[in-house]
């Protein structure tokens with residue numbers, strides 16, 4: 055990870071910046087490129103527009119590391135209401151949550167109960183097709199707890215999915231385990247700053263691991279077990295490599311699912327949907343966007359130019 059990236063990820067963890075920077079107009083303006091708005095109504099309207107182009111959505115209210123029980127309860131109430139709205143509007147949208155937003159730092163059992171409530175409601179959110187409640191993957195210190203709660207939740211209800219990160223050396227083993235469960239898995243490269251002992255420091259190694267993990271998630275064994283694999287990346291080279299390999303394996307386009315973030319690689323999102331792949335977009339909303347926005351800048355330091363441009367145009 056180069057020094058600009060490291061600095062941006064560090065900024066994402068700074069409480070001081072998180073409390074001050076979002077008040078600056080040029081920072082808000084630059085963040086707006088990656089989110090349709092702070093309100094759930096704005097996220098739902100964007101989900102409708104994307105649905106009209108054949109793109110499904112994942113909705114997430116920004117927030118992490120909640121330290122007060124009542125705050126986590128508010129998050130659960132918010133998502134319960136959102137799931138109702140998704141059902142009423144008949145949108146092809148699912149919800150993705152961070153466990154630290156549901157109280158993982160406070161009490162694992164409390165977090166599990168919150169998660170179970172949301173999974174149960176997601177199941178009922180669509181009479182036609184069951185919806186998956188997705189669990190984001192956060193920093194490496196949370197991986198064991200996240201996989202454990204996911205596995206426990208899955209014993210009760212199968213409509214739960216988990217994210218795994220290709221930059222972690224351990225992920226191959228974790229993928230073996232989720233494949234054996236026939237789970238829903240979202241594969242990403244990984245958005246946090248992790249030490250080389252546990253994460254591949256070189257981008258080419260992360261990309262290669264992403265490809266190998268995709269092959270595992272799309273293997274005949276995984277498909278027999280009922281795995282739902284979502285390759286969440288904006289990397290067009292990787293998308294092409296995975297889709298070519300899948301075609302050679304006889305996997306239909308309609309069985310390949312890709313996902314990207316709102317506002318990034320829009321043309322590619324549309325192309326995938328048009329060509330018959332399953333194409334999804336994660337829409338983030340809410341007022342707690344600063345750490346998330348810093349991670350988006352870290353993924354592509356050229357995005358800092360947007361920030362600078364907004365500074366001069368505000």
Ligand SMILES: Cc1cc2nc3c(=O)[nH]c(=O)nc-3n(C[C@H](O)[C@H](O)[C@H](O)COP(=O)(O)OP(=O)(O)OC[C@H]3O[C@@H](n4cnc5c(N)ncnc54)[C@H](O)[C@@H]3O)c2cc1C
Pocket residue numbers: 189190191192217219242243244245246286287288289290313314315318319335336349350351353354357
């Ligand atoms: C649907 C979805 C869910 C995710 N959930 C998680 C999660 O739960 N946990 C987690 O750790 N990470 C998550 N991520 C983030 C992920 O880990 C990566 O940080 C992010 O997707 C960037 O990596 P990339 O695969 O796009 O590849 P990269 O190699 O980083 O990017 C490939 C190309 O995509 C474009 N691009 C990538 N990022 C940006 C950007 N921010 N702005 C503009 N262009 C960009 C650029 O053209 C770049 O060259 C998620 C990503 C997606 C799409």
